[in-house]
């Protein structure tokens with residue numbers, strides 16, 4: 001096993017003390033500090049926000065689809081506002097569902113793409129680093145699409161530059177396996193095991209799926225109280241314009257079975273640009289709304305598109321999660337009852353997660 005395939009074991013949360021940790025700065029997330037902070041921290045709401053969420057054992061701030069137009073080095077006001085507010089939620093982790101920059105256009109020059117990653121760093125990653133909040137993320141089609149034409153990776157330049165950026169900007173994660181970073185990797189924090197796969201296009205390679213199953217069946221994954229998987233494309237398309245093949249994962253039945261077999265609690269995705277807390281079979285699905293440009297309409301109901309951020313509070317003993325989702329334009333809470341009870345996606349019907357399965 002070469003250096004790049006070396007597995008990094010983390011200390012926090014899983015009781016695997018005595019082994020090395022990949023990087024050291026997420027000190028605020030060590031088990032003991034979290035234990036202290038959990039009992040002493042009273043949940044606050046950022047200024048201008050409604051009532052604070054009820055704090056769980058672990059708090060994850062979920063954002064997605066941040067980019068503006070092609071080539072942009074700036075972000076819409078909701079993104080900058082969210083990044084400014086995030087420290088006030090006192091989360092343990094920020095998770096991003098991808099589409100952090102707006103590449104996937106061959107007419108952009110290398111320096112345009114590099115400038116976009118610098119813009120991302122300036123607006124998003126650097127403020128989180130300064131606040132010592134780890135940033136887990138998955139690569140989106142606009143960051144570095146894995147689409148192939150035969151043997152050719154169509155956006156190889158985007159993939160090289162995304163990789164260059166992430167290899168030189170440590171996101172504060174306690175990696176377990178960073179062999180495929182930044183495209184696919186695992187990390188752990190506070191008894192939660194996270195697996196990120198490369199769903200930047202609709203086909204995840206078979207060898208990566210074998211890696212995912214092996215990782216999710218590992219001792220570290222099994223010892224964790226909860227397993228979460230993050231990828232950009234969803235299993236099932238739920239918004240207008242994202243409900244055609246290519247915009248959701250091609251082999252969803254196989255992936256759903258894999259995630260259920262490995263006792264994954266939730267699959268978190270971006271790309272659809274609309275918030276929908278769902279479930280299908282034994283798996284929960286968190287469709288993260290867009291925070292940046294282009295929120296979309298669900299294929300059911302008549303809700304106007306809106307931009308969101310979701311605070312996920314995890315109860316480790318019950319293996320359950322509570323979502324507090326904000327409309328980031330109007331700074332209001334999203335009422336789950338305004339969302340459709342189910343969505344008939346082109347491939348499967350998925351239920352809103354609070355609706356009992358029959």
Ligand SMILES: [Fe+2]
Nearest residue numbers: 065099271273
């Ligand atoms: Fe997007």
Ligand SMILES: [Fe+2]
Nearest residue numbers: 099140141271
């Ligand atoms: Fe996308």
